[in-house]
Amino acid sequence: MIRRTLLAIALLAATAPVxxxxxxxxxxxxxxxxxHYSHDAWDYLPTQEAIAILxxxxxxxxxxxxxxxxxxxxxxxxxxxxxxxxxxxxxRRGELSSWVRDDSIITxxxxxxxxxxxxxxxxxxxxxxxxxxxxxxxxVALAKQHRLFLHAHSDAAAVQRLFVHDPNAIVLWAHSGxxxxxxxxxxxxxYPNLWADLAFRSDHASSGKVxxxxxxxxxxxxxxxxxxxxxxxxERWHYIEEHAKWSRAWLADLPxxxxxxxxxxxxxxxxxxxxxxxxxxxxx
Amino acid sequence: MKLPAAMALLLALxxxxxxxxxxxxxxxxxxxxxxPWPPAESADRSNRLSGNRDAVRLGAMLFGEPRLSxxxxxxxxxxxRPDHGWSEAKARSEGLRLQDRNAPGLLxxxxxxxxxxxxxxxxxxAAGIRPILxxxxxxxxAAATAKLLREDAPLACLAQRVAPDYATGDDEAxxxxxxxALAAFQETINSPRTxxxxxxxxxxxxxxxxxxxxxxxxxxxxxxxTGRGQCGMCHTGANFSNGEFHxxxxxxxxxxxxxxxxxxxxxDPGRHGGIAQLKANRFNxxxxxxxxxxxxxxxxxxxxxxxxxxxxxxxxxxLRNLTATAPYMHNGSKPSLRDVILHYSDLDxxxxxxxxxxxxxPLKLAEGEIADLQxxxxxxxxxxxxxxxxxxxxxxxxxxx
Numbered sequence: 001m002i003r004r005t006l007l008a009i010a011l012l013a014a015t016a017p018v019x020x021x022x023x024x025x026x027x028x029x030x031x032x033x034x035x036h037y038s039h040d041a042w043d044y045l046p047t048q049e050a051i052a053i054l055x056x057x058x059x060x061x062x063x064x065x066x067x068x069x070x071x072x073x074x075x076x077x078x079x080x081x082x083x084x085x086x087x088x089x090x091x092r093r094g095e096l097s098s099w100v101r102d103d104s105i106i107t108x109x110x111x112x113x114x115x116x117x118x119x120x121x122x123x124x125x126x127x128x129x130x131x132x133x134x135x136x137x138x139x140v141a142l143a144k145q146h147r148l149f150l151h152a153h154s155d156a157a158a159v160q161r162l163f164v165h166d167p168n169a170i171v172l173w174a175h176s177g178x179x180x181x182x183x184x185x186x187x188x189x190x191y192p193n194l195w196a197d198l199a200f201r202s203d204h205a206s207s208g209k210v211x212x213x214x215x216x217x218x219x220x221x222x223x224x225x226x227x228x229x230x231x232x233x234x235e236r237w238h239y240i241e242e243h244a245k246w247s248r249a250w251l252a253d254l255p256x257x258x259x260x261x262x263x264x265x266x267x268x269x270x271x272x273x274x275x276x277x278x279x280x281x282x283x284x
Numbered sequence: 285m286k287l288p289a290a291m292a293l294l295l296a297l298x299x300x301x302x303x304x305x306x307x308x309x310x311x312x313x314x315x316x317x318x319x320p321w322p323p324a325e326s327a328d329r330s331n332r333l334s335g336n337r338d339a340v341r342l343g344a345m346l347f348g349e350p351r352l353s354x355x356x357x358x359x360x361x362x363x364x365r366p367d368h369g370w371s372e373a374k375a376r377s378e379g380l381r382l383q384d385r386n387a388p389g390l391l392x393x394x395x396x397x398x399x400x401x402x403x404x405x406x407x408x409x410a411a412g413i414r415p416i417l418x419x420x421x422x423x424x425x426a427a428a429t430a431k432l433l434r435e436d437a438p439l440a441c442l443a444q445r446v447a448p449d450y451a452t453g454d455d456e457a458x459x460x461x462x463x464x465a466l467a468a469f470q471e472t473i474n475s476p477r478t479x480x481x482x483x484x485x486x487x488x489x490x491x492x493x494x495x496x497x498x499x500x501x502x503x504x505x506x507x508x509x510t511g512r513g514q515c516g517m518c519h520t521g522a523n524f525s526n527g528e529f530h531x532x533x534x535x536x537x538x539x540x541x542x543x544x545x546x547x548x549x550x551x552d553p554g555r556h557g558g559i560a561q562l563k564a565n566r567f568n569x570x571x572x573x574x575x576x577x578x579x580x581x582x583x584x585x586x587x588x589x590x591x592x593x594x595x596x597x598x599x600x601x602x603l604r605n606l607t608a609t610a611p612y613m614h615n616g617s618k619p620s621l622r623d624v625i626l627h628y629s630d631l632d633x634x635x636x637x638x639x640x641x642x643x644x645x646p647l648k649l650a651e652g653e654i655a656d657l658q659x660x661x662x663x664x665x666x667x668x669x670x671x672x673x674x675x676x677x678x679x680x681x682x683x684x685x
Contacts, residue, residue: 040634044537049548093634125638153638178639200637202591230592233635235536235551239595242556246590 028251028259029060029283030244031267034123034174034199034228037064037071038093041234051079053237057244060264060281061271063228065123065151067093069112084271084278086120086151087112089139100130106138113146119276122151123174131161140165147275149195156187163191170273175199175230181213188221195270198262199228205250215254222258226267227251307507312487314510319484321477323395323522330407330582332575333446333464334471341684342442343469344677346462349439351432352416354423355380360415360466363387366671369608370473375616376539379421384538384552386616389609391670392602394471397527397584401598401614402558406585407574409467410567413459430458441684460573469677473670475605479663480506498663505660508653513628514643524603524664529555529594532644533635534613534627536596552615556594593637607665625649625657 037050045053054062064083066072067090076083089105090096099105109121121143126136131154140162143150149170152159156177162169176184176196188194198204204214218225229236229243251259271278307315333339346352350359363377364370370390377387385401393399399411415421416429433443434451443450443461450461479498483506486494509515520526531554538550562568562585569582576582598614612618618627629649636644649657 044549052548096634096638175639200592200639202589202593206589230637232637233596235596238551238553239556239592242553242595243592 027058028248028256029264030058030247031061031063031226031264032057032059032228032240032244033063033172033197033226033267034230035062035064035240036066036088036123036231037075038067038234039071040093041231041237042071042074044234045237047074047078050075050237051082053240054079054082057241059240059244061267063119063151063267063271065120067091067095069116073116081281084276085116085118086122087116087118087148088122089124096125099124100126100133100135103135105135106142109139109142113142117276118146118148119271119274119278120149120151120172122149122172123153124151125153126158126162127155128157129161131158131165136162137165140169143169149270149274156183159187159191159194163193169193170270171195172197172226172270175201176225181211181217185217185220188217188224195224195226195266197226197228199230200232205246205253208249208253210250210253218254218258218262222261223266223269225262226264226270227262307487307510311507311510314516315484315506316488317521318516318524319481319488319522321481321484321522322474325394328394328408328467328471329576329578329580330569330574331409331464331467333461333468336446336468338442338445338684339465339468340472341469341677341681342439342446342462342465343467344674345439345442345681346466347469347674348678349432351436352422352424352429352462353380354419354425354428358422360412364390366674369605370670371609373610375611375619379415379418380423381420382542383420385614386611388599388601389605390470390473391475391605391608391668392523393473395523395527395602396525398529398558398599400558402553402555402561403529403599404558404561405565405567406562406569407467407567407581408470409460409463410565410569410573412463412466412470413567416459416463426455426459429462430455433458433462438682438684442681445684457573460567463567472673472677475668475670476666478604478666480660483663499659501656501659502663503660504653505656505658505663508647508649508657509660513647513657515628517643518600519603525600527600529558529597529599531593531597531636532627533632534598534615534617535635536598536615539615551596553595554614555597555599556590559588559590559594562588603661603664605665605668607662621658621661622654625654625661629654 059082061084062082063086064072064075065086065088067088069087072085076085087109089099089109091108121139130136140150144166149172150162151172151174152162153174154177156179159171159173159177162171170193173194173196176198178201184196188196204211227247229240231237231240251263268280272280328334347360350357352359358379363372363379364387365372371387375386377383388401393408399405399408405411405414416424433439446465447461450458479502483495483498518526518530536552536554538552540550543549567573569585574582606621610620612624618624629647631644631646633646
């Protein structure tokens, strides 16, 4: 009887399809560089649930900015090993288009910068000549003073103005400006301190395959891109895990070294450029 | 008596001219784009039973057939009530369990290209299979459906007429036959002409007296709809829907009364989940049951891909016969037309991605404008005889021997 059972097991093993087991080492580490935990998310998604989503998504680090910054601090306090904080200028949702003309934003940023540590200021929304207004200019000066990058949801014109205000600024261009690959290329060529996230855009990959134009761009600037979800409403927190899977699928279509850079190494290099004191943790 | 009557007619014509002048050339073009009604009918090439009179009767019979469900108590018309615009008054439907979404109305459903709030089906017949098989809706099966069509005399009579060799097919093929008959019936649930259609045709013909018969409040609402409101950007064409999916700033967390304290809330993935379901569905138009040999019907399913923006997007509903289908939105969260209008009037822009739905801005409507917009929307509704025609079809079907 035992012999027959063993034989059956052996037969099953021999005839079963060979399935490639994915070991943890095969799962590419990932940094989500575009997450918000704003006040309307706190009730829907208490801090521990939010952290659980991030852990479940096997994220190495998460770059978080929130309206208000208290959301970022809640997450950082709960998971300092996971959360990388950046300072969003907004004190609440609804300041997206008014902050550029609101002097009190400066006082707010100065107070937060005195109290907490950050890798950057952002994500903020800034377009065209608005970048020359006093509030954004002072923000650039604060970033310079504290050695922080600027996470700009901007058109190319506003990014260019940020570099006029501080030619040595480091800018993370949110959504790669929603620009076409050619336009992104022009900007990356022109500004060595410009980095770009790919949040909330789907044009660079489809069904796990990288678009040829974007592939060329990634190969040309392998150290300048990173991925992110953009949780602009509370519900989108439930998309983080799906987004991580989607990102890992298209990254697997790239050579491993390039994929690792876009997946997490570029973000870590960016964090390390700031005054935050970011220490690159060992790989699991 | 004659003089005042002539004066009244003259005044009416002058008034009509003034009203017509309220629509500029662009608006006039947009208004004309919402017709003519009814549109030309064309058969669904993916469904060989489309337009088949016996299939329509069989579909009508099946639509009210509770034996399609696992507990023998739920039929299509449980949630798609003929006397409620083929929808129902509940915010979220109840099959065997409470559903996450509102039952969409079925009037003019043949004009849609994706089916369900998330477009998880690319044909009307496949959309009919989902509730039959889904555990939480009707909980039926291919085997039970096939048995019913083989053993029930009127159903078997009609099935034999539309597909003489159906009884020798496997259970799944019979299920598909039933679904295609259901679709053939639903294609006949069409709404009649409305006061708006009369106005639109009068405008096309420059018939000022005809235009003057359209209430002024509705005309002002139409001006808002096609002008500042930009409603017609998504609610396009004669059926007032572009058939696609958008995020209009609605909360799409699921209101789950059974959720245990301390467990996370769930979000409705909307179109994002719908595309995943479509791709995984063996009854999609890429599968073996598509009757369209040209391959045209399956083009959308072949090319549609998930995008990040699809998370929480829901289908743009038709606006025809809205007054019969309250409550509104994918989750039935807006009890009245006024609530829907207020949603767009007070739109929370923070819930929209700044590079997403660029045309959506809070309309900040005055009270009079809200009333005007509602008057226009109501002018897209008239009573219809679809419920009576349904009963007639069922009587005809029951007589099949």
